[in-house]
Amino acid sequence: MTTTLILGGAAPAATGYVHDICARALAQLRARGSRIVLTDLAGNLDSSPELTRLADDVAALDFTDAERCVEWATAYAAEYRIDAVLAFREYAVVAAAEVAAALGLPGNPPEAVRRVRLKDACREHLRGHGFRQPTLRLCADGREAEAFHRQVGGAVVVKPRSGSSSEGVERVDDPDQMPAAFARACDADGVALVETFVDGPEFSVEGIMAAGRPRVLAVTAKQVSAESFVECGHTMPAPIGAAATEAVTAEVERALDALEVRHGLFHVECWLTADGVVLGEVHVRQGGDWIHAMVEWIHPGLELYGAWLDDLLGRPVDPPTAPRRGAAARFVTVPEGTVAGIDRWEEVASRSDLLAAELTLRVGSRTRAVSSNLERYGVLVVGTASAAAAGPLADRLLASVDIRLAPPAPLMREACGVR
Structure with missing residues (x-):
């Protein structure tokens, strides 16, 4: 029997797709005979007894504190064997990478995960490897952000450096509006990212790593609010034709290789422009908004989390590539x-x-x-x-x-x- 440690694997039923991710994952790991060690914040564990019942061991642990997670996992592994480490949440992926590295287990290199978590570091790394990227600057105050806006001209986007869910993301057309927008986007360190606006339809790419290689499972078309960057809809597979799908797929696969992503699920955002594919944010986790359920639906029989565990354990994984159904x-x-x-x-x-x-x-x-x-x-x-x-x-x-x-x-x- 193998043992899987999950960092951030519980959520109340009211969280919708987050709870569904945890429930699916636990069921798929259990079906593979894995012993499950479930950790999360105490409140999440207390509010989801139907999930904790699926685990063999449960511990309260802050998945955002990578150092504490390594300390706890190292002590646990001194008494009980751990074979794989999984994390489903954006703010848990760094801790999972650090724990896997500390225990000598397969996982993404911690430096690679930290790079993709910082939007500016990820963009500059991709730009250095020849990928199209928006022009950007990490700004320390509103005056710097305004000066950068005036320098590049046109519309820009201001956003938190490592946020998610489109929180704090705002398009700014007039540089005079930048100081206020910057104040809404800056993080605890007082910085925010400003980048040129990319004009073109938006997509996301969903997939899984198998034997160190990215395997794209779907390209998803996004509907985005005209007034903000809030996502109003997803359609899978994207109705863009074989040539465009292949172009997006190839660009994402090359980018993941350049970023040294080697294990787990991925969700990569991009645009199709007149100049070609422009890559957006990269995530080493499944997509939100029920995308995980949509991926499993269009590929009957696919178990995302079970396949992820199989890959970490060195078992052969041959995921499907051609969707057989549709979801939206x-x-x-x-x-x-x-x-x-x-x-x-x-x-x-x-x-x-x-x-x-x-x-x-x-x-x-x-x-x-x-x-x-x-x-x-x-x-x-x-x-x-x-x-x-x-x-x-x-x-x-x-x-x-x-x-x-x-x-x-x-x-x-x-x-x-x-x-």
Whole structure:
């Protein structure tokens, strides 16, 4: 029997796709006969007993503290054998790499993982290896960011250096607006990344490493809000034709090799522009937003986390490459107001062709304009037998749900300047 250590592997059911990732992974590891050591923050463990019951050993551990994780795992491994280390969360991947290295187990080199976690370091590394990248600068204050904007001209994007879920990401067209945008994006160290805006349709690439080589499982088309960088939908596989799919796939595979990624799952963002593929952010984990479930749906029989473990243990892994079905996710976003009514949600959510359906709104809920992926109000995820059918079906289903907002009261109209 093998033993798998999971860093950050528990989550309450209310977290939706995060909980589903943990549940799928634990079930797939258990089916392979692996003994499971589950660690996470104490609150996550306490709120997900259905997950902790699947583990053989459970310990409270902060997966964002790589040094503490290495200390704990080293002490644990002195008494009990550990064969593999897995992490599903963005903020746990550094700790997983450090622990695997400390225990002499297969894993991504810690320096490679730290590089991809820092957007500017990753971009400059890729640029140095000949990949197209936006022009960028890591800025220490709003004045530096404004000066850089004036230097490069046009639209720029300001974002946190190592964030996720589109939090703090903002397009800025006027350099005079940069100091305020910088203040919203800067991290605890007081820095933020500013880069030139890339014009073109956005995609993400999902895959798994097998015997040290990247194997792309899907190219996903993104729907992104025109007002922000919030992702409103995903369609898998992307309806872009064989030539474009092959171009994106080849560029991502070359980039992962240049970044020295050798194990696990990957989720790489990119754009298709008039000049070719421009790579975006690289993640050494599965995609969020139910992408993991969509990947398994379009490849019947694929078990992402079981295959990941097999690769770490040196077992042969031959993942599929040609999707056999289609999947799509569409997210619920509404403007600011108060929910007055919701119609047809129950009818839509009960359909047999849905992989997931979530809605956090109720009559009386107060809403606001969505500014990050963490603020969306729900999702519909469909799975279809035909690859081409998924996107149109998801669009129709979301459009059929009627979420009505109450009109503002007269005094509020006057106060807001509405006539």
